[in-house]
Amino acid sequence: MATEIVVSEDEYEARAALLEEGRLVEFYLERKDTEQILGNIYKGRVASVLPGMQAAFVDIGIGKNAFLHISDLQTHVNEYGEIERNVDPSGRGGRNRIPIEQILKKGQEILVQIEKESIGTKGPRVTGYLTIPGRYLVYVPHGDQLGHLAPNQ
Numbered sequence: 001m002a003t004e005i006v007v008s009e010d011e012y013e014a015r016a017a018l019l020e021e022g023r024l025v026e027f028y029l030e031r032k033d034t035e036q037i038l039g040n041i042y043k044g045r046v047a048s049v050l051p052g053m054q055a056a057f058v059d060i061g062i063g064k065n066a067f068l069h070i071s072d073l074q075t076h077v078n079e080y081g082e083i084e085r086n087v088d089p090s091g092r093g094g095r096n097r098i099p100i101e102q103i104l105k106k107g108q109e110i111l112v113q114i115e116k117e118s119i120g121t122k123g124p125r126v127t128g129y130l131t132i133p134g135r136y137l138v139y140v141p142h143g144d145q146l147g148h149l150a151p152n153q
Helices: none
Strands: 003-009 013-020 023-031 041-050 055-059 066-069 075-077 083-085 109-116 125-127
Touching: 066 109
Parallel strands: 066 125
Antiparallel strands: 003 013, 013 023, 041 055, 041 109, 055 066, 075 083, 109 125
């Protein structure tokens, strides 16, 4: 199978195409005037924890601190270094989650992924539910589910 990569660039955008047997398989486009950070993963440092809002602000090095709500924390490391899931044991929508001040401390390093871009003076919204999409699967660290595409998809 002949595989070919075609790259084109001008002052406004860069384009790349992957061709297999002369047929387009993948196409990528990146515009130079806007930098998209949606989906990017950052190692940030907790700048502040807000117990009243059950949220934290995380410095990810882009100028504005990112917002992280307790509902966007999937797991945390307990005092023994073990990974625990931050779930509601009663199953009633998160009312009995571990409080954010017991999970995050100011200055703590944390991996987060951009869920929503910055708007105006607000920084981006981030999540602790990391997902890394690939061509045939999506890797979800600490995930406990397995899915597949139906044959006709």
